[in-house]
Amino acid sequence: MTYVGRFAPSPSGPLHAGSLATALASWLDARAHDGRWLLRIEDVDTPRTVPGAAEVIMAQLHALGLAWDGEIIWQSRRGDAYQTAFDTLAARGLIYGCGCTRREIADSALRGQTMPGADGERPYPGTCRHGLPEGRQARAWRLRVPDGLEHFEDRWLGPQEQDVAQAVGDFALRRADGLWAYQLAVVVDDAAQGVTDVVRGADLLSSTARQRVLGRLLGLPPLRYMHVPLILDASSGLKLSKQNGAPPIDTGAPLTALKAAWEALGFPPFAAAGIAPFLREATARWAGRFPG
Ligand code: GLU
Numbered sequence: 001m002t003y004v005g006r007f008a009p010s011p012s013g014p015l016h017a018g019s020l021a022t023a024l025a026s027w028l029d030a031r032a033h034d035g036r037w038l039l040r041i042e043d044v045d046t047p048r049t050v051p052g053a054a055e056v057i058m059a060q061l062h063a064l065g066l067a068w069d070g071e072i073i074w075q076s077r078r079g080d081a082y083q084t085a086f087d088t089l090a091a092r093g094l095i096y097g098c099g100c101t102r103r104e105i106a107d108s109a110l111r112g113q114t115m116p117g118a119d120g121e122r123p124y125p126g127t128c129r130h131g132l133p134e135g136r137q138a139r140a141w142r143l144r145v146p147d148g149l150e151h152f153e154d155r156w157l158g159p160q161e162q163d164v165a166q167a168v169g170d171f172a173l174r175r176a177d178g179l180w181a182y183q184l185a186v187v188v189d190d191a192a193q194g195v196t197d198v199v200r201g202a203d204l205l206s207s208t209a210r211q212r213v214l215g216r217l218l219g220l221p222p223l224r225y226m227h228v229p230l231i232l233d234a235s236s237g238l239k240l241s242k243q244n245g246a247p248p249i250d251t252g253a254p255l256t257a258l259k260a261a262w263e264a265l266g267f268p269p270f271a272a273a274g275i276a277p278f279l280r281e282a283t284a285r286w287a288g289r290f291p292g
Helices: 017-032 053-063 079-091 102-110 182-192 202-217 254-264 275-289
Strands: 004-007 036-041 095-098 140-143 149-154 158-163 172-174 197-201 224-228
Touching: 004 017, 004 197, 017 036, 017 197, 017 224, 017 254, 017 275, 036 053, 079 095, 079 140, 079 172, 079 182, 140 202, 149 202, 149 224, 158 202, 172 182, 182 202, 197 202, 202 224, 254 275
Parallel strands: 004 036, 197 224
Antiparallel strands: 095 140, 140 172, 149 158
C-alpha cells in the first residue's frame, strides 16, 4: 500500500508554533514512508475563514521546505461531494432532521439528562431521533450513531476507544447554519484524496471515533491515525492557538522554526547546516522512531 498523508489546516490565520509542529510531524511521517503529502485547505466553515490566510499558510510551508504533492483541495468547492455522501446516508435512513436549538440542548444537559464526555462536551440527547416534535422545523441534520465501542490504535498514543453514541450522541452532518460539518467533510475528503494516514494534533483525538463510524457507514477503507502532542503556551499552559494570540511563524528564520517544532514534539536537538539537511536528518530519525 502506498502511503498518502495530508495536512489540513483551517485558514483562520497563519501557521504558529503549534500548527507547524503538526505540519512537520505529518510531513516527516509521509517522507519517512516514501509517501505522498497532500495539502487540503479546510475552509468549509466559511465564517471562520480569514481571506488570504490559506495563501499565507502555503507561503509559510514553502519557506520552511515542507513541499506538498499534487493539487490542493479546497473544502469550500467540495459541496457536491458532501451532498452525495449525505444523500447516500439519508437514503439508508441514517440521517434525521433536528429542530433543537443550542439552548435546548444545553438545557437538557443542565437537567441532567446527559453526562459530559471526557472532554466536557455534552452528547446530543436524541430529542428528535424519532421524529420532530409538533410544529418544529429541521434546523440541523444528524447521523443516527450506532451503539457500540469504537476501537482504534493510535500510532503515538496507543490503543484508544470511545462509545460514540454515549460520548457524543447523534452528531450533525449539516449544521443549523446550512454549512457542512467538519466531521463529514474530513471523511469524504480523506477518502477522495486516497489518504491512508492521518497525522494531526491531539485536540482532534476525540473526533476520530466519529470519523471512523462515518467512514464505515459510507463503506470507506479505514485509515491509520497518529495524534501528536499539542504545543502549550509556556506561561498560560493553554494550547497554542490563533484564538489565544500565538504569533505567526517567523519564516525569515526557517531553520530555527523547524528546530523548535522538532523539539516541541519531544525529540532531542541536533545540528544542521540548513533546512534541507535538517529535514533529511529529521526524516531519518522519524523513520527510526516510527518504523512501519
Ligand atoms: N482543519 C483542522 C484543523 O486545522 C484539522 C483537521 C484534520 O487534520 O483532520 O484543526
